[in-house]
Amino acid sequence: MDDLPRVASELRDAICTQIAKTGGHLAPNLGVVELTIALHYVFDFASDRLLFDVGHQCYPHKLLTGRLPMLAGLRTSAGMAGFPEPRESAYDLFSVGHAGTGISTAVGMARGDTLNGQAFDPATNPDGRRVVTIIGDASIVNGVAMEGLNNAGTLKRQFLVILNDNGMSISKPQGAMAHYFDRFRLSSRYSHFKQSAKEILKAVPGGSLLRDVYHKMGEGMKAVLNEGAWFEHFGLATVGPIDGHDLPGLVQMLREARDFDRPMVLHVKTVKGKGFAFSEGDSSTFHSPPAFSIVKGDPDSPSLESEGCRVELKKDGRSFTSAFGEAMVELMSADDRIVAATAAMPDGTGINKVLPKFPERVWDTGICESHALDMMAGLAKTGFKPFFAVYATFLQRAFDQCFQEVSLQGLAVRLCLDRAGLVGGDGAVHHGFCDIAILRVLPKACIMAAMDEPSMKACLEFMRTYDDGLSSCRWPRDNVSQRFASQPCPAFVLGKARCLTPDFDLGGPGNNGAGVPDVAVLAFGTCAIDAMAACDLLKADGSPLRVAVYDARFAKPVDRELIKGLLTRNVPTITVEDHSVVAGFGAAVVEEAQSMGLDASCVTRLGLPDAWIYQDSRARQMAIAGIDARGIAQAVRETASRSVAPGHAGVIETPAARSRAKA
Numbered sequence: 001m002d003d004l005p006r007v008a009s010e011l012r013d014a015i016c017t018q019i020a021k022t023g024g025h026l027a028p029n030l031g032v033v034e035l036t037i038a039l040h041y042v043f044d045f046a047s048d049r050l051l052f053d054v055g056h057q058c059y060p061h062k063l064l065t066g067r068l069p070m071l072a073g074l075r076t077s078a079g080m081a082g083f084p085e086p087r088e089s090a091y092d093l094f095s096v097g098h099a100g101t102g103i104s105t106a107v108g109m110a111r112g113d114t115l116n117g118q119a120f121d122p123a124t125n126p127d128g129r130r131v132v133t134i135i136g137d138a139s140i141v142n143g144v145a146m147e148g149l150n151n152a153g154t155l156k157r158q159f160l161v162i163l164n165d166n167g168m169s170i171s172k173p174q175g176a177m178a179h180y181f182d183r184f185r186l187s188s189r190y191s192h193f194k195q196s197a198k199e200i201l202k203a204v205p206g207g208s209l210l211r212d213v214y215h216k217m218g219e220g221m222k223a224v225l226n227e228g229a230w231f232e233h234f235g236l237a238t239v240g241p242i243d244g245h246d247l248p249g250l251v252q253m254l255r256e257a258r259d260f261d262r263p264m265v266l267h268v269k270t271v272k273g274k275g276f277a278f279s280e281g282d283s284s285t286f287h288s289p290p291a292f293s294i295v296k297g298d299p300d301s302p303s304l305e306s307e308g309c310r311v312e313l314k315k316d317g318r319s320f321t322s323a324f325g326e327a328m329v330e331l332m333s334a335d336d337r338i339v340a341a342t343a344a345m346p347d348g349t350g351i352n353k354v355l356p357k358f359p360e361r362v363w364d365t366g367i368c369e370s371h372a373l374d375m376m377a378g379l380a381k382t383g384f385k386p387f388f389a390v391y392a393t394f395l396q397r398a399f400d401q402c403f404q405e406v407s408l409q410g411l412a413v414r415l416c417l418d419r420a421g422l423v424g425g426d427g428a429v430h431h432g433f434c435d436i437a438i439l440r441v442l443p444k445a446c447i448m449a450a451m452d453e454p455s456m457k458a459c460l461e462f463m464r465t466y467d468d469g470l471s472s473c474r475w476p477r478d479n480v481s482q483r484f485a486s487q488p489c490p491a492f493v494l495g496k497a498r499c500l501t502p503d504f505d506l507g508g509p510g511n512n513g514a515g516v517p518d519v520a521v522l523a524f525g526t527c528a529i530d531a532m533a534a535c536d537l538l539k540a541d542g543s544p545l546r547v548a549v550y551d552a553r554f555a556k557p558v559d560r561e562l563i564k565g566l567l568t569r570n571v572p573t574i575t576v577e578d579h580s581v582v583a584g585f586g587a588a589v590v591e592e593a594q595s596m597g598l599d600a601s602c603v604t605r606l607g608l609p610d611a612w613i614y615q616d617s618r619a620r621q622m623a624i625a626g627i628d629a630r631g632i633a634q635a636v637r638e639t640a641s642r643s644v645a646p647g648h649a650g651v652i653e654t655p656a657a658r659s660r661a662k663a
Helices: 004-022 033-042 059-064 068-073 102-115 143-152 176-186 193-203 209-215 219-225 247-258 277-281 320-334 369-381 392-407 424-429 435-439 453-465 527-540 560-568 585-595 618-625 629-641 656-662
Strands: 049-052 131-136 159-165 237-243 263-269 292-295 310-313 338-342 362-364 385-391 414-418 446-449 471-474 519-523 547-551 554-556 573-580 603-608
Touching (some): 004 059, 004 068, 004 292, 033 059, 033 159, 033 247, 049 102, 059 068, 102 131, 102 143, 237 247, 247 263, 320 338, 320 414, 320 453, 338 369, 369 385, 369 392, 385 392, 385 453, 414 453, 446 453, 453 471, 519 527, 519 629, 527 573, 554 585, 560 573, 560 585, 573 585, 585 603
Parallel strands (some): 131 159, 159 263, 237 263, 338 362, 338 385, 385 414, 414 471, 446 471, 519 547, 519 573, 573 603
Antiparallel strands (some): 292 310, 446 554
């Protein structure tokens, strides 16, 4: 026990030092150091079950389970993932990056262990498996979490839910439940909880504090230990809040909870970013910062912090997120019927720029994408123009609402999809790889992508006036390209692509008699910029190929006339997308060709392979998928040189991406 504070200090220094070099989730991990140490001190997770909700607070857990040598390669293929990853260790049970799921998966494992005869039982199997799940106060309000709690209360065995209450998600939690926790933290009962707990311990001679409180003592004594018994309505005993940084107190309470034979919520109060003034003082900025440097006031100080130190975040370029936030300010200033919302991601989506300017027309709903989209549908029904800013990976959580409450009703709700495609260090849990596929099935849906900032603004303006149904625009977690910034950006016209190489535009006014291009590239979103970079590489290599590059703009409806013009002239055509090749933009092109009775055998589809791509830099991931500039250039060469037999059926797919991903 005496060594544990030193372990906590070492963990914090190791985590902070590494994230300063590479970026990663900092504040969430610093806040759970003592809690994680105490859990591993009390439980044996080689046998017991530990399940994380979201998972971005797992770094201390990983370092305590043998993965310190992997820390130097954090969030790359050479090191440890930034989220729990069963491929790394048997101590990680699920790959998790979406909120609300931990309680439900834990209930499933608890039931499975019981059926297998492996569950802890104080009378018949004292060495059996215990189950622990950790969830944050911002995630507990998620609908799936509530469903999990509702079922957890029916368990007739040990089951521990730890509510990690730090008053923050990525930003300030929203909603009535968050206000409830705020009020409770300010109450006199909370401020005097430690002293009350000590008095109770003195008053209970021997035996188990928890057992005595819940089985022998009256409701009055219970009230001292729980916050209004809110979770008791789900059938879970509730204890806390307790200090999440008091190691002896945590160990003592967890020892009690370990042998408690009914479902329990242990409310633990922690400080997000604990241990460093800069991360405690601005836990939103340091939730998942890029690489940063700590400039010490005293360069000889061994501490990461010294008197007068400052922290400098490393920034490069202008992000799509910032561009979107500023574009929304312009749109909402010009049109008072526009309303906007996000689900706990105001900073990550750029909505933080419009929240303070239009507080009556912008909402952060907290971690509840399904509710947010239903709310947007309600606003659309009353005549407003809703824009929902959400990470592409989290849109999946609201697909049913896209179907039932939006598309089926013929309502115009606008989806602004940040973090579309490959996301870099967050890896497979966060890739936005299926938004085109899931939205393309919805009648009258209009699916678009932005290749740069001017095209994003043009797309948003098109969405503002598109009233026939659901619409979406996607962009990656990346900086905007300046390649076409100085050129006029034509307005979006439904189902029409934009040619970026007017000299080779099929039938376009700039063709100047150049004739049919050797190869055409239809690129969706920022892949158009990569396709232009591929042309630069080909030119530098002395290639004589005439390559027509199109910013496709629309995945639904695709440019029917362009596709017809290319295929009837037998122009080898490549589709490129930062999305799965399964049911994506390329598939839409092939389907459109087949609907016109055209042979699509000269179409090559490039996109994310039908295999998982794990954590690494976004550039490395794109290279693995074969959709970076070099990959596209190689595909152009192969496509131009390939001879397709007449009547060849199907679609030519480049196999290299799939083999690289599997490797």
